[in-house]
Amino acid sequence: MIKNTIFTLIILFSLTLTGWTQGDFPEKPNPPKLVNDFSNTLSDLEIRKLESKLLAYNDSTSSQVSIVLINSVGPYDISDYAFQLGDRWGIGRKEKDNGILILAAMKDRKVFIATGYGMEGAIPDALAKRIVDQLIVPNFRMESYYTGLDKATDMIFKLASGEYQADKVTSSGNSGGALLMFLFFIFIFVILPMIKNRKDNDNHMGGKGGGVDLFTTIMLANMLKGSSRGKFGDFSSGRGGFGGGSFGGGSFGGFGGGSFGGGGAGGSW
Structure with a gap:
């Protein structure tokens, strides 16, 4: 019984291992x-x-x-x-x-x-x-x-x-002031909408309950990185500056x- 169990575990392990190395990718x-x-x-x-x-x-x-x-x-x-x-x-x-x-x-x-x-x-x-x-x-x-x-x-x-x-x-200016401004926007655009969403029982991010949209998030992320x-x-x-126009002019090197x-x-x- 023990030998059969060990053999079964070995087979299952082998199948799992080969699953990552053969044919799946x-x-x-x-x-x-x-x-x-x-x-x-x-x-x-x-x-x-x-x-x-x-x-x-x-x-x-x-x-x-x-x-x-x-x-x-x-x-x-x-x-x-x-x-x-x-x-x-x-x-x-x-x-x-x-x-x-x-x-x-x-x-x-x-x-x-x-x-x-x-x-x-x-x-x-x-x-x-x-x-x-x-x-x-x-x-x-x-x-x-x-x-x-x-x-x-x-x-x-x-x-x-x-x-x-x-x-x-190169970074310049008042970094402390930028941080305070960022925290202020976090409170206004993130914390308050989250509280409102919770009250509205709307747990769907970005839904009609006032969640944070993609472009607001981008703005906040760029403020954090100092790109004001x-x-x-x-x-x-x-x-997107790399689309449109003619195509087929080059080849990908790898x-x-x-x-x-x-x-x-x-x-x-």
Whole structure:
């Protein structure tokens, strides 16, 4: 009896181990691509437009954003799957770990934004969650998959641009006053709406009960980072500056060996 039990446990452990190493993860694309639709959800035109947009961003910054659509993550949690896939493909630069993976499991109706170590400051979990809840999920529910991904990447570009621009500006002025101002806005735009929502029994973030919307959160996040000089709002006149126009002019050179440390957020539709 004991031998049979041990043998069964060994078999189960082996199946679990091989589950992470065989077949569950798509191979790194060759030739390399930033947009990989293994679920045949997007049209060829939509894929080319997104690829061109992400390629332009890759060429213009040090960051890499990749979109992967699959049918299912199987028995795995979509967040674990996203981190594993991001590590296996090496999305982002090795020395900066500044990759972002938008993973959607179409049959599971789940989506997750995974951020590399180097992008967690620009896109903390709270902002990743709002991008999912307010930009991706509503469009995916209407089967507007391209629109959801297009808007999500626009917002990611804006957030990432805000951090890198702030890095280039030497800090000046009264930092204590900025902190007090930030705390004041936190109280007005975050604490009070939360109290109101609780009284209204509305626990849905961003619902009609007066929750904090995505753009208010972005404003507060940029205040915290000291970027009060309007640089975030000046990003390509409020639009994602790497989309539109002609496409197909370049080719992606490949992922740079970035790593993922557990940052990000997801949702379902």
